[in-house]
Amino acid sequence: MTLSPSRSLIAAIALSATAFPALAQEVNVYSSRHYDTDDALYQEFTNRTGITVNRIEAKADELIARMQAEGDNSPADVLLTVDVGRASRAEEAGVLQAFSSDVIDARIPPHLRDPDNMWFGVSQRARIIFYAKDRVENPPRTYEELADPKWKDTICIRSGSNIYNLSLLAGLIDVHGEEAAREWAKGVLANMARPPQGGDTDQLRGIVSGECDIAVSNQYYYLRGFEGEVEGLTSGLDNLGFIWPNQGDRGAHVNLSTAAKAAHAPNSDEADKLLEFFTSDFAQAHFAGQNNEYPAVSGVPLDEDTARMGIFIPDTQTSTAVYGDNAAKAQAIFNEIGWN
Numbered sequence: 001m002t003l004s005p006s007r008s009l010i011a012a013i014a015l016s017a018t019a020f021p022a023l024a025q026e027v028n029v030y031s032s033r034h035y036d037t038d039d040a041l042y043q044e045f046t047n048r049t050g051i052t053v054n055r056i057e058a059k060a061d062e063l064i065a066r067m068q069a070e071g072d073n074s075p076a077d078v079l080l081t082v083d084v085g086r087a088s089r090a091e092e093a094g095v096l097q098a099f100s101s102d103v104i105d106a107r108i109p110p111h112l113r114d115p116d117n118m119w120f121g122v123s124q125r126a127r128i129i130f131y132a133k134d135r136v137e138n139p140p141r142t143y144e145e146l147a148d149p150k151w152k153d154t155i156c157i158r159s160g161s162n163i164y165n166l167s168l169l170a171g172l173i174d175v176h177g178e179e180a181a182r183e184w185a186k187g188v189l190a191n192m193a194r195p196p197q198g199g200d201t202d203q204l205r206g207i208v209s210g211e212c213d214i215a216v217s218n219q220y221y222y223l224r225g226f227e228g229e230v231e232g233l234t235s236g237l238d239n240l241g242f243i244w245p246n247q248g249d250r251g252a253h254v255n256l257s258t259a260a261k262a263a264h265a266p267n268s269d270e271a272d273k274l275l276e277f278f279t280s281d282f283a284q285a286h287f288a289g290q291n292n293e294y295p296a297v298s299g300v301p302l303d304e305d306t307a308r309m310g311i312f313i314p315d316t317q318t319s320t321a322v323y324g325d326n327a328a329k330a331q332a333i334f335n336e337i338g339w340n
């Protein structure tokens, strides 16, 4: 179906060595999103444009530091990160440049891109509420309800330094203001079944093991339990219920995987083409499907596993850009109240 990495590499070398050495086009992607299926995505772009894609994969903060160290000589053209909070860190670090395009403006709704055009979403993930069906009859239906004292000693949620929680609280700061957001965080902290520990999967495992009745996690961690055997999770999926939060008002908190143009982008035109390609139906289905996320472009079909959870109302009133804007305030609140 697709070229294996070694064959595509050989093809790329053959093209640059023999065909049009002076005209060989390429684009350099720094990515903190990496999946086995990435080769198919980039091969499709090469098939459509003739542009070869070179990739460097590492954690977002490492890539940002690398781009800073490389400075004007950075070969980076495009940066892919997970979570708007990290895209904002890249913006603050000065390693991005504004990039606007009619294609992107038409394809990506305004709340899923930066108002200053420094990044845009390529896929959406929802941070939602899970519960033990056999122990919780009326689970919380909103993020706000998680702070209700009736849930004392029941909730599992990870650390306050985690970017997913920082973005969640940053969104609540935008919706309710800083004071109310602080009270909410205090309420959730008081309701925790245990001190924050582990990643999102560990919160779901906490329900399976009986340690937690309620957990907060991104939706795709739950779906991974169906796709393959996830220790401590797959065996307990029957008893795991989920709630799309705030379906009666603003909708569920969504975060993004983001794409951005690097500040110095030596292959500027190629970068523009790749960024626009990321909003194509092909790339959208790919980005969403590889991690059981939702496409950023509406109308792109869900992949089979993601569709297992059905559709939901996302919060489209809160701009995802506030996650970066309010990140420092959110971290200050978590630190102050001791949600470590």
Ligand SMILES: [Fe+2]
Binding pocket: 218
């Ligand atoms: Fe994740």
